[in-house]
Amino acid sequence: xxxxxxxxxxxxxxxxxxxxxxxxxxxxxxxxxxxxxxxxxxxxxxxxxxxxxxxxxxxxxxxxxxxxxxxxxxxxxxxxxxxxxxxxxxxxxxxxxxxxxxxxxxxxxxxxxxxxxxxxxxxxxxxxxxxxxxxxxxxxxxxxxxxxxxxxxxxxxxxxxxxxxxxxxxxxxxxxxxxxxxxxxxxxxxxxxxxxxxxxxxxxxxxxxxxxxxxxxxxxxxxxxxxx
Amino acid sequence: xxxxxxxxxxxxxxxxxxxxxxxxxxxxxxxxxxxxxxxxxxxxxxxxxxxxxxxxxxxxxxxxxxxxxxxxxxxxxxxxxxxxxxxxxxxxxxxxxxxxxxxxxxxxxxxxxxxxxxxxxxxxxxxxxxxxxxxxxxxxxxxxxxxxxxxxxxxxxxxxxxxxxxxxxxxxxxxxxxxxxxxxxxxxxxxx
Numbered sequence: 001x002x003x004x005x006x007x008x009x010x011x012x013x014x015x016x017x018x019x020x021x022x023x024x025x026x027x028x029x030x031x032x033x034x035x036x037x038x039x040x041x042x043x044x045x046x047x048x049x050x051x052x053x054x055x056x057x058x059x060x061x062x063x064x065x066x067x068x069x070x071x072x073x074x075x076x077x078x079x080x081x082x083x084x085x086x087x088x089x090x091x092x093x094x095x096x097x098x099x100x101x102x103x104x105x106x107x108x109x110x111x112x113x114x115x116x117x118x119x120x121x122x123x124x125x126x127x128x129x130x131x132x133x134x135x136x137x138x139x140x141x142x143x144x145x146x147x148x149x150x151x152x153x154x155x156x157x158x159x160x161x162x163x164x165x166x167x168x169x170x171x172x173x174x175x176x177x178x179x180x181x182x183x184x185x186x187x188x189x190x191x192x193x194x195x196x197x198x199x200x201x202x203x204x205x206x207x208x209x210x211x212x213x214x215x216x217x218x219x220x221x222x223x224x225x226x227x228x
Numbered sequence: 229x230x231x232x233x234x235x236x237x238x239x240x241x242x243x244x245x246x247x248x249x250x251x252x253x254x255x256x257x258x259x260x261x262x263x264x265x266x267x268x269x270x271x272x273x274x275x276x277x278x279x280x281x282x283x284x285x286x287x288x289x290x291x292x293x294x295x296x297x298x299x300x301x302x303x304x305x306x307x308x309x310x311x312x313x314x315x316x317x318x319x320x321x322x323x324x325x326x327x328x329x330x331x332x333x334x335x336x337x338x339x340x341x342x343x344x345x346x347x348x349x350x351x352x353x354x355x356x357x358x359x360x361x362x363x364x365x366x367x368x369x370x371x372x373x374x375x376x377x378x379x380x381x382x383x384x385x386x387x388x389x390x391x392x393x394x395x396x397x398x399x400x401x402x403x404x405x406x407x408x409x410x411x412x413x414x415x416x417x418x419x420x
Contacts (some may be wrong), residue, residue, distance in 0.1 A: 033416045040390035047420055067272070077420065084384045085394040085410070087419065111419040114351070117305065122418030146418040153256035153285055154298070156413055160255060164417065189417065197417050225416040 022213050027054035027070070029203055029219035036228045040081075045089075047075040051219060072096045077107070085113040093128075101133040118154045122146035122166075144168035144183075149151040162189045164199060170207075181207035187221065199223040232407070256287045264295060267314050271360075272297050275308065275319075275367040306367075307353070318357040319367070320380060323399065325349060332379065335402015345386035349380040355397070 033047040049067040051070040057063040072095070079089035091107035109126035132140040133219060146166035163186070170181040187201020203219040261269070264284050271405060276299060285296045294317075297308040307320040325333060340347040356366060357377040365371045379398040384391045396407035 034298060035414070035416055040392075045416065045420060054367050075420075079419075081391060083391045089419075111415075113415055113418065120415075120418070122415065124419060152258055155256060157255045160257075166418070191413055194411055194413050197414055199417060223417060225414050227414045227416070 013047065021076040023057040023058045024055050024092075024217070025070075026218035027067075027220070028052045029221040030223075032224045032226070034226045034228060043077075043079045043081075043087075043089075044079040045075075045079065047074070047077070048071075049073040051217075057109040063213055069098045071098070075107075079111075085115070087111055103130055103132045105130045118149065119228075120156070121178040122148070124168075138174040140170055140172035142168055142170040156191050158191055158193055160191055162191065163187075164189055164201070177211055179207065179211045180209040181205065182209070185221065187223070197223075197225040199225075230376050235342075246310075254349040255289070256285050265314060268295055268297070268310055271310075271316060272308060274360075275316075275364055276301060276306075305407075316357075316360060316363060318355050320353040320355050320364055323352050323354050325352060327398075328352070328379070332377075332398075332400055332402050336379065336381070336398055339398070339402060339404055340385070342382070344387060346386045348384040349381060350384065350393075354378075355380050378385050382410070 029049070029051050031047065031049040033045055035043050035045040037043050050072040053068040053070050055063055055065050056068065073093050074096075075091055075093045077089045077091035079087045081087045088110045089108070091109070093105040093107060095103050095105065097103070105128050107126060107128045108164070109124055112123045114121040114123070120186045124143070126140075126142045126144070128140050128142070130140075132138070144166055145168075148156070148165060149163045151161045151163060153160065156162055165186040166182040166184070170183070172179050172181065183203065185201060185203045187199040189197055189201075190197035191197055201221050201223075203217075203221040205217045205219075206214070208214045254347050261282075261284060263286075269290075281302060282300045285298065287294045287296060292312060294312065295310045295314075297310075299306050299308075305322040309317045309320070311317040325336075328336070340349075351352045355378040356363065356372070356375045357378075362373070362375050365373075366375060377400040379400075381396050381398060382394070383396065384393055386392075393410045393412060395410050397405040399405060410418075
């Protein structure tokens with residue numbers, strides 16, 4: 001009941017806050033990750049993220065409800081386990097954008113999982129460097145805290161539903177400008193099998209917090225996570 | 229629109245294909261007190277004070293369903309597992325390594341040191357079984373005499389270049405009864 005209340009409050013809060021921003025848009029955001037264990041220590045992961053706009057609003061025009069493709073990210077990671085609950089990874093991303101030239105990104109991260117009673121916390125510290133065709137390189141540091149809570153028992157069992165929420169802070173520098181971005185997500189997921197998770201939820205992003213032209217994006221997100 | 233179509237075409241067949249792998253389904257599900265047979269509630273109130281807050285769970289798979297009560301007393305977690313005849317199968321109580329008797333601690337440490345390059349203990353539960361009156365005596369007065377004591381330990385063990393996550397059952401002497409590899413569910417959703 002508490003979780004439902006939190007969701008309702010979050011939705012009302014988003015509605016209020018979104019109306020105050022200079023640029024607001026959102027839509028449908030499918031993502032999928034497929035991982036393959038190469039041996040007991042190394043894992044290769046391919047991830048696809050794709051954002052499809054269903055509405056766009058800025059101060060100069062009325063809200064536009066025409067469909068548009070915002071971006072699609074193709075990511076590849078190679079990770080190494082440093083323990084049962086700690087892994088480091090390096091990755092590469094190729095981004096296809098509708099309005100700007102495509103770009104490349106290199107990624108380094110460490111992810112730590114904490115198993116608590118009735119809860120799993122995920123900490124992720126990530127560095128990334130984005131290389132644009134017509135702009136200066138962008139360098140970012142980001143930290144994300146996720147919590148995954150089984151909805152039926154104390155451990156997440158196969159076919160059980162779970163609630164997941166995450167909060168991420170991103171600090172970026174590009175040329176002589178810096179900026180902060182905030183990302184908050186909440187979703188309901190299902191552990192379909194030991195190797196498959198599926199999630200449906202909301203992804204709310206606020207950026208250009210320091211630099212001018214604040215922007216907010218809200219996405220209905222569908223996620224599938226598979227281990228082969 | 230073509231990107232949306234492409235995404236859906238890529239995502240859904242893969243999920244459906246991967247879903248065909250069959251898993252042995254075992255679920256631990258929270259249940260309300262109303263769903264718990266009266267005899268089980270009576271047994272728990274004989275073990276612990278009536279005011280103790282108890283959470284009830286049912287463990288199910290294709291062939292059986294067991295009841296389990298979980299509670300916290302004096303900042304320590306207790307788990308009471310019942311068999312299919314509604315008798316107490318065992319009581320598990322969380323302990324720290326430094327609370328174990330010397331004999332157990334030395335035996336368990338010796339096992340880890342001789343079998344793994346390095347190890348990390350994540351959770352220790354004292355597993356108590358025996359006569360119901362003796363279990364009451366333990367829960368009410370902390371007396372552990374004449375109960376069968378074993379330890380259920382979750383640990384990471386380094387074998388060669390890899391860390392494996394295990395659940396091991398140890399005798400009071402610290403000798404290993406059995407161990408099983410714990411396969412953790414995918415964490416890609418919180419790692420990537």
